[in-house]
Amino acid sequence: QQQVKQSPQSLIVQKGGISIINCAYENTAFDYFPWYQQFPGKGPALLIAIRPDVSEKKEGRFTISFNKSAKQFSLHIMDSQPGDSATYFCAATPTTTGNQFYFGTGTSLTVIP
Amino acid sequence: DAGVIQSPRHEVTEMGQEVTLRCKPISGHDYLFWYRQTMMRGLELLIYFNNNVPIDDSGMPEDRFSAKMPNASFSTLKIQPSEPRDSAVYFCASSLGAGESYNEQFFGPGTRLTVL
Numbered sequence: 432q433q434q435v436k437q438s439p440q441s442l443i444v445q446k447g448g449i450s451i452i453n454c455a456y457e458n459t460a461f462d463y464f465p466w467y468q469q470f471p472g473k474g475p476a477l478l479i480a481i482r483p484d485v486s487e488k489k490e491g492r493f494t495i496s497f498n499k500s501a502k503q504f505s506l507h508i509m510d511s512q513p514g515d516s517a518t519y520f521c522a523a524t525p526t527t528t529g530n531q532f533y534f535g536t537g538t539s540l541t542v543i544p
Numbered sequence: 545d546a547g548v549i550q551s552p553r554h555e556v557t558e559m560g561q562e563v564t565l566r567c568k569p570i571s572g573h574d575y576l577f578w579y580r581q582t583m584m585r586g587l588e589l590l591i592y593f594n595n596n597v598p599i600d601d602s603g604m605p606e607d608r609f610s611a612k613m614p615n616a617s618f619s620t621l622k623i624q625p626s627e628p629r630d631s632a633v634y635f636c637a638s639s640l641g642a643g644e645s646y647n648e649q650f651f652g653p654g655t656r657l658t659v660l
Binding site: 463465472473474475476477480520524526529530531532533534535536537 | 548575577585586587589592594599600635637639641642647648649650651652653654
C-alpha cells in the first residue's frame with residue numbers, strides 16, 4: 432500500500448514556466464514532509480522540507496505548499512530551468528514514532544529550453 | 545566527508561548467483577537505510593538499522609534477501625539466489641539521527657544490479 436501518493440508521473444515544462452508536483456497522504460502521524468531531487472545516475476538529495484504547522488515554505492525558486500486539512504502538499508518550481516530536469520520524490524515521516532521515510536513514486540520533470 | 549560510499553557501482557550476474565552489495569555510511573550517522581528503486585515501484589525501503597541493530601525489515605521482499613551491519617561503518621545487502629526480477633538500483637542512505645533536525649537522509653550513488 433502506497434502511503435504517499437504522488438502525481439503526475441512525468442511533467443514537461445517550458446523554460447521559465449511553473450512546475451507543480453502534488454502529493455497526498457492519509458496517516459495523520461506524519462509530521463515532516465521532505466522533497467528529494469534525483470539526477471540521472473545519482474542518489475536522491477534533500478531539496479526542501481516542511482512541517483505541518485506552516486502552510487508554505489519557500490527556498491529560492493522552490494516552494495512547498497501544505498494543506499493539513501486535505502492532507503496534501505505540493506512542490507512548486509518557479510521560473511523552471513533546464514538544470515531542474517530531474518526526478519522529484521515527496522516523502523513523509525512520523526518523527527515522533529520512528530525514522531522511516533515513506534516516499535512517493537516520483538515525478539520525472541523535463542524542462543524544455 | 546566522502547559521503548555514503550557504495551560498491552560495486554554496477555553488478556551483472558546470472559540467475560542463481562549470490563550477490564553482495566556493500567555500503568559505508570557517513571561517519572557518525574546512527575541510521576542506515578537500504579532502498580531498492582525500480583521504474584514500476586519507485587523507491588522502496590527494504591530495511592533500516594539504528595546503531596547497527598535492524599529496526600524494520602518488513603520491506604525485505606523474501607528470504608532470499610538478507611542485510612547485516614557488523615559495525616558502524618559497514619553494511620551489506622545479500623541476495624541469494626538472485627533472480628531476474630531483482631534487477632534494480634539499490635541505494636544505501638544514512639542519517640545522523642531521528643527528529644526533524646537530524647533525520648535528513650544522505651544517499652549513496654547506488655548499485656545498478658542486473659540479473660540475467
